[in-house]
Amino acid sequence: MTSLLITGIGELTTNDEAHGADAGDLGRLRDAAVVVEGDRVAWVGASASAPAADERFDADGRAVLPGWVDSHTHMVFAGDRTDEFEARMAGEAYAAGGINVTVDATRAASDDELLAGLDRLADEALRGGTTAFETKTGYGLTVEDEVRSARIASTRADSVTFLGAHLVPAGSDADEYVSLVCGEMLEAVAPLVDSIDVFCERGAFDEAQSRRVLEAGRDAGLALRVHGNQLGEGPGVRLAVELGAQSVDHVAFVSSDEIAMLAESWKTDARGTVATVLPACDLSTRMPLAPARDLLDAGAVVAIASNANPGTSYTTSMGFCVATAVLQMRLTVAEAVRAATLGGAIALGLDGEIGRVRVGDRADLQMLDAPSVTHLAYRPGVPLTSAVWQRGQRVV
Ligand SMILES: N=CN[C@@H](CCC(=O)O)C(=O)O
Ligand SMILES: [Zn+2]
Incomplete structure (x- = not known):
């Protein structure tokens, strides 16, 4: 199974309660990385301590969040x-x-x-x-x-x-x-x-x-x-x-x-x-x-x-x-x-599987051509989505 390290994430929205997410908090990590194995998220944490993987993608400070x-x-x-x-x-x-x-x-x-x-x-x-x-x-x-x-x-x-x-x-x-x-x-x-x-x-x-x-x-x-x-x-x-x-x-x-x-x-x-x-x-x-x-x-x-x-x-x-x-x-x-x-x-009753960036969940991610999700509203109408992974595969 091929693994992928997405590193250099300026702001990672996890929606994960383990990272403090709740109704008003996205459980955001700064300078973060995600490892994807097959169609699943295998690791989430600080870029500096990320494990090696077969492939590497540098987000170069951009924001990554779960796919819509x-x-x-x-x-x-x-x-x-x-x-x-x-x-x-x-x-x-x-x-x-x-x-x-x-x-x-x-x-x-x-x-x-x-x-x-x-x-x-x-x-x-x-x-x-x-x-x-x-x-x-x-x-x-x-x-x-x-x-x-x-x-x-x-x-x-x-x-x-x-x-x-x-x-x-x-x-x-x-x-x-x-x-x-x-x-x-x-x-x-x-x-x-x-x-x-x-x-x-x-x-x-x-x-x-x-x-x-x-x-x-x-x-x-x-x-x-x-x-x-x-x-x-x-x-x-x-x-x-x-x-x-x-x-x-x-x-x-x-x-x-x-x-x-x-x-x-x-x-x-x-x-x-x-x-x-x-x-x-x-x-x-x-x-x-x-x-x-x-x-x-x-x-x-x-x-x-x-x-x-x-x-x-x-x-x-x-x-x-x-x-x-x-x-x-x-x-x-x-x-x-x-x-x-x-x-x-x-x-949809699918929150055990999608909607978060969490180890074990489906690796459905999007990267914005922006440093934070705030830009979604700050720059309305601008197509900010610049990369998408669905079930671990890069599709956009
Ligand atoms: N309100 C009912 N159904 C759709 C509209 C469908 C249509 O007008 O074709 C809706 O969600 O808005
Ligand atoms: Zn409808």
Whole structure:
């Protein structure tokens, strides 16, 4: 097994509690080094005391941190929605119904076209430092098309979510469609996915329908996610916490009681529900930014994700999301970087494996062309990621 020494790291973000990491501290080491063996981190410490390795890479004072963990994307689709975006920028409101445009294009696309689209976005994300991501079905909405989307998603994603309950397809009866999602569709898709999700929002699925979907997913052994409180107040957060969902995503319209509920979910022995904020989506839909500051102040666990999709957030850039979270949601740089790395890993239940630079964990690292992670927000819009290792292999 080949080993690699990455040395001369000006600032190494470990997210490792053993190096003092906590909600507000990245466990940063100065003048640090990392040894990678195969696909794992084998050693972390001071450059001066690093062991020898087969190969050596000199970071020359630059910052190294875990690769981004993008815990919420919709990357299996065809077509785009430029016209809808232009109309929105001219004053139209975002409406869930736009999803149907992508459903039509996705159903009409070949497997190869969908695979190529996913590869294009996953490669783009990788160049920006994203070394692990979740993606969802949800633009198929028939048994066959949802199975196809899940199969294609699993060729690249670290975690795949079944979102048959994205929208009631045009011409279908809502309750009959929910029965299909909870029955035949779930049975066919379940072997290909690890989570189930529902768009719990006015214009999509109501509380009773969302509960049916989540309970069916739970009975099938899947982790639960909810698209909740995106476009207005609603039952999404409450339902997610009640049912022990791994994450509730969007959380733009949340009351102080719901924020307290999310924080409280982590105060027992069981794992709680991560509040996943999607800053690029909030901007692209011209909706209020999710109250990430209040969530953190209350003690909730927060993840930042791109929500890459053609409707509400056509970006894979986690760097952009981190900068926005700092500059507009008032997170510190440390809080935002943690939320986009370890926070995403916790949201996916993969934090034993990714999201930290820790001996034994997957060697997923990115180097910035900058001396510290502060530059991610200090130099917004600048593509700072200059090297990426995924499972120990240099990929960028
Ligand atoms: N809100 C629901 N789903 C996506 C949008 C999908 C679309 O508009 O195509 C989201 O997370 O924003
Ligand atoms: Zn989404």
